[in-house]
Amino acid sequence: MALYDRVALIGLGLIASSMAHAMRQGGLCREITGHARSAETRATALEIGLCDRVFETAAEAVKGADLVVLAVPVGAMGAVAAEIAPHLERGATVTDVGSVKQAVIDAVQPHIPAGVHFIPGHPLAGTEHSGPRSGFATLFKNRWWLLTPTDTTDPAALARLRGLCEAMGANVDTMDAPHHDLVLAVTSHTPHLIAYTMVGVADHLRRVTQSEVIRYSAAGFRDFTRIAASDPTMWRDVFLTNKEATLDILGRFTEELFALQRAIRLGDGDHLHEYFTRTRAIRRGIIEAGQDTSAPDFGRVAEGATTTGKVRER
Amino acid sequence: MALYDRVALIGLGLIASSMAHAMRQGGLCREITGHARSAETRATALEIGLCDRVFETAAEAVKGADLVVLAVPVGAMGAVAAEIAPHLERGATVTDVGSVKQAVIDAVQPHIPAGVHFIPGHPLAGTEHSGPRSGFATLFKNRWWLLTPTDTTDPAALARLRGLCEAMGANVDTMDAPHHDLVLAVTSHTPHLIAYTMVGVADHLRRVTQSEVIRYSAAGFRDFTRIAASDPTMWRDVFLTNKEATLDILGRFTEELFALQRAIRLGDGDHLHEYFTRTRAIRRGIIEAGQDTSAPDFGRVAEGATTTGKVRER
Incomplete structure (x- = not known):
């Protein structure tokens, strides 16, 4: 249903191309237009069927669209909004998929003409891959999509956008x-910085060679490298635009780390054991909330997961 | 072949029970005896066929064994070694599976009688689960098993133990x-402390509720919770016994984190982008070394992985 x-x-990139796959699979819109700065990306998007038509400028791409999705790095949102503003259809909805919301609102909202609905959004979904070939239709399945409307947001436009997100799973x-920015600083931004x-x-x-680090990465470090392999431009912009919340959480993190470091130095085993026991409970909560399974992680992706890899090739 | x-x-626990499954599957020994302090664990071990016989004391369990595997927390190794020493067979090999090696050598070696071979070891394999029911035969498949022999280690005893590890995959x-302790401080111990x-x-x-943290954990935090769900006693002992190397790496980590924190505060995007680009290369190395796959991580264990989960139930 369109x-x-x-x-x-x-x-x-990853999010837009996954949306394209998901919208096509569900028949959620009649036509998809697209714009990317790189000619190669635009050619790929046509070749693999992400878009029906691609345009050299964002301004051309938004003409006649009733939904415009800004899926560029957070730092580029303002410039794109300024460019497309005069070409937006009256009644259209503009949303974005940036990982930071207040900075995007500050950059985009001033450009939005009267009669156009701007509803900021953030799908909590991703992989460590990027680019137009990295998307797949099930990326959003059972993931959270956060929308940050304001008091003046049009309820009908919000309900329609919510319907699209839900139809993509x-x-x-x-x-x-x-x-939103504080919650994400805790659950995503600071963990990424630490992993990096x-x-x-x-x-x-x-004293430790890189090949040793790579060889013996299975126990802990491997998960960090996956997190730290994410798109550098996207993450640079996240930290520059969610500065206050990230610095707040980082300060707490360092304080807490120093307390554990001190316990190690003083040989305070009780402190360590009590701390490590408490963190287990949070893990249980995540499994119960359906955000992960209790199947053991083997230190590598299980064989069955290659099926999933294939989805990327469609 | 036995x-x-x-x-x-x-x-x-996890390692010993996985060894039991792997040795049985490969016919790598004729008989498995076992000891655990908890009567419930001993009963489980008999019930699910981990051991042919279990004993209330470690001393009884090692009698007549030509291989003794110390699979207790690092902090308990010394006491166990003292207890079993008078009962070890001449010519037998004693190994351990502790995550720290120098502290285990210091605690165990003095108790080892002449004519018995002590060859410390550490399988880099594990899941966030623990206990006798958590083991499965393929835990060690394509994982590294590090042995830390000395100049005086008997070459024949070393070759035999190596053969067993290889036969388990x-x-x-x-x-x-x-x-070993320095390499593991980098690839495992410090990442665990940071995740905790x-x-x-x-x-x-x-200001952020626990249910929000749990709900929105997909993007980064989820991996940390898995790491931080590991056995508290094991990890307490790791940090207490690999104190110097962990504090060394922690110091470097904090230094590096402060440099990134400063770049965020000053808005130095180039510094952040350069840093995040460099870390991507390490990820590629890990994939090329076969310690992970390039299949995207969906923010949850892929459906196929449940097949793997079933292995645990055998």
């Missing part, structure tokens, strides 16, 4: 932008 | 104990 007539995807939740840091430390060590 | 006649497993590497810390920070926050 929920929109023409959807314009601005930026054709996502669970939708709404919250205000500052709270740990991988960087390993890279610097002289 | 490589040992009677193998005694002291401690019956592992790749064997040898190195000296201090180097981040999960603890999330648990403390008042």
Whole structure:
């Protein structure tokens, strides 16, 4: 069932290409137009059928669209919004998929003309891969899609966008932008920075060779490298635009880490044991909430998961 | 082909129970005896066929064994070694599976009688589960098993133990104990401490509810919770016994983290982008080394992985 007539995807990376696959599979729109800065990406998008038509400029791509999805790095949102603003259809909805919400609102909202609905959004879904070939239709299945409407958001436009997200398999939740940015600083942004840091430390060590680090990565470090392999431009923009919340959580993290470090130095085993026991309970909560399974992680992706890999090739 | 006649497993958790399954599947020994402090664990071991016979004391379990595997927390190794020493068969090999090696050598070696071979070991394999029911035969398949022999280690005893590890599917590497402890501080111990810390920070926050943290854990935090769900006693002992190397790596980590934190505060996007680009290369190396696959991680275990989960139930 088509929920929109023409959807314009601005930026054709992992999220936009997954949306394209999911919308086509569900018959959720009649036509998909697209724009990416790189000619190669635009050619790929046509070749693999992500878009019906691609355009050299974002301005051309949004003409006649009733839904415009800004899927560019957070730092580029403002410029794109300024460019497309004069070409937006009256009654159209503009949404975005940025990992930070207040900064996007500050950058985009001033450009949105009267009669156009801007509803910021953030699908909590992704892999460590990027680019137009990395998308697949089930990326959003059973994942959260957070929308951050304001008091003035049009209820009908919000309901329609929510319907699209749900039709792509996502669970939708709404919250205000500052709270979104704090929650994500805890669950995503700070963990990413820490993972990047740990991988960087390993890279610097002289007494341990890189091949040793790579060989013996199974126990813990491997998960960090996957997190730290995510798109550098996207993550640079996340930290620059969610600065306050990230620095807040980082400060708490360092404080907590120093307390554990001190316990190690002083040989305070009780403190360590109590701490490690408490963190187990959170894991149980995540499994119960259906955000992961209790199947053991073998230190590698299980054989069955290659089936999933194939989805990417469609 | 039986490589040992009677193998005694002291401690019956994830590693020992996986060894039992793997040795039985490969017909690698004639008999398996076992000891665990808990009567319930001993009963389970008999019930699910991990051991042919179980004993209330480690001393009884090692009698007549030509291979003794110490699979207890690192902090308990010394006491167990003292207890079993008078009962070890001449010519037998004693090995351990502790995550730290120098501290185990210091605690165990003094008790080993003349004519008995002590060859410390560490399989780099595990899941976040523990206990006698958590083991499965393929845990060690294509994983590294590090042995830390000394100049005086008997070559024949070493070759035989290596043969057993390889027959269980592992790749064997040898190195000296201090180097092992440094490498593991980088690839495993410090990443675990950091994951525990981040999960603890999330648990403390008042402005973000625990249900929000759990719901929105897919993007990064979820991997941390899996790491931080590991056995608290084992990890307490790891940090207490690999103190120097862990504190060394932690110091470097904090230094590096502060540099990134400063770049965020100053808005130095180039620094962040350069750093995040470099860490991607390490990820590629790990995939090329076969320690993970390039299949995307969906933010949850793929459906196919449940097949693997079933292995645990055997």
